Amino acid sequence: MKTIQTVTGTITTEELGSTLMHEHLVCSSMGIATHYPQMYRSNYKEVIVGDLTAMKENGFSSLVEATPVCLGRDVKTLKEVSEETGMNIIATTGWWGCEPPYLGPSSEEQWARCFIDDLTVGCDGTDIKAGILKAAMDKDGPTEWKKKIHRAVGMAAVETGKNIFLHTYCPTETPRHQLQLLKEVGVDMNKVAVDHIPETTDLDFVKWIYDQGAWLGLDRLPCISFPGEYSVGIQTRIKFIKQMLDADMGDRILFSHDYTSATTLFDNQPEEMREYVAAQIPDRFLFLKKHVFPALADMGVDPDYLWNLTIENPKKFFEG
Numbered sequence: 580m581k582t583i584q585t586v587t588g589t590i591t592t593e594e595l596g597s598t599l600m601h602e603h604l605v606c607s608s609m610g611i612a613t614h615y616p617q618m619y620r621s622n623y624k625e626v627i628v629g630d631l632t633a634m635k636e637n638g639f640s641s642l643v644e645a646t647p648v649c650l651g652r653d654v655k656t657l658k659e660v661s662e663e664t665g666m667n668i669i670a671t672t673g674w675w676g677c678e679p680p681y682l683g684p685s686s687e688e689q690w691a692r693c694f695i696d697d698l699t700v701g702c703d704g705t706d707i708k709a710g711i712l713k714a715a716m717d718k719d720g721p722t723e724w725k726k727k728i729h730r731a732v733g734m735a736a737v738e739t740g741k742n743i744f745l746h747t748y749c750p751t752e753t754p755r756h757q758l759q760l761l762k763e764v765g766v767d768m769n770k771v772a773v774d775h776i777p778e779t780t781d782l783d784f785v786k787w788i789y790d791q792g793a794w795l796g797l798d799r800l801p802c803i804s805f806p807g808e809y810s811v812g813i814q815t816r817i818k819f820i821k822q823m824l825d826a827d828m829g830d831r832i833l834f835s836h837d838y839t840s841a842t843t844l845f846d847n848q849p850e851e852m853r854e855y856v857a858a859q860i861p862d863r864f865l866f867l868k869k870h871v872f873p874a875l876a877d878m879g880v881d882p883d884y885l886w887n888l889t890i891e892n893p894k895k896f897f898e899g
């Protein structure tokens with residue numbers, strides 16, 4: 580039986596239970612939660628506890644908090660809210676897309692060492708350890724910085740045996756570059772999740788990812804978009820999930836929302852914009868259970884099968 584590192588210690592894969600595989604609780608720019616928490620709404624910790632309590636009451640037991648240090652990771656708050664609510668929280672190391680200033684000459688070996696320390700010693704000067712790695716590439720493809728980060732994340736995964744999840748953009752087939760970089764440093768594709776799959780409707784390309792042996796992260800349910808931004812609509816996303824299930828990819832699906840409980844992006848919007856965002860994701864972290872799964876059930880998918888995927892697939896993913 581394999582153990583998983585959470586912010587409060589280790590649990591077994593049996594104890595994971597129903598798991599949301601890519602969510603954010605505290606998310607901003609680097610250092611904001613720890614240095615300028617006043618940039619968040621004053622009650623943001625209560626909001627997070629409210630969200631976690633609702634998840635728990637609806638049968639979820641665990642979540643991957645997908646915020647690495649460059650998006651303002653705050654492991655002390657994660658530990659606090661996990662203890663208060665009993666939800667298992669797996670913290671993230673690795674990097675999101677942003678290239679930080681003055682770090683161009685740093686080496687992939689140095690970065691791998693930093694990520695390994697987060698996984699084995701503790702994050703942000705604490706003994707709270709991360710449990711999973713993240714790397715990110717978007718429409719702009721493999722820049723020098725992103726190649727370095729992917730290789731470093733891959734090296735850390737190989738050394739520690741931890742899993743990786745990827746921020747990506749499927750319409751430009753960006754995962755081709757990412758999986759290649761990880762393969763070059765010896766990463767087992769069975770330990771890699773390619774997230775944000777619902778941004779595409781290209782079933783052949785998703786099948787290509789599946790055939791590499793990687794996992795398929797169905798988050799961005801729905802995608803929060805601001806006025807004027809284009810995104811694939813929620814009904815199209817749900818129909819695409821049905822197509823994936825019909826194509827027998829259910830054994831590799833990892834469900835989630837990629838929603839954020841407290842973020843300075845939403846917190847500092849005018850009230851009408853906050854209402855606009857909230858209207859796109861009624862029931863917040865329960866959107867999947869209360870809206871996506873019932874819609875799939877209307878298309879003939881057994882709801883028990885769907886719920887079971889939120890338990891069995893994360894377990895298999897972490898067991899490798």
Ligand SMILES: [Zn+2]
Pocket residue numbers: 601602603645837
């Ligand atoms: Zn995310």
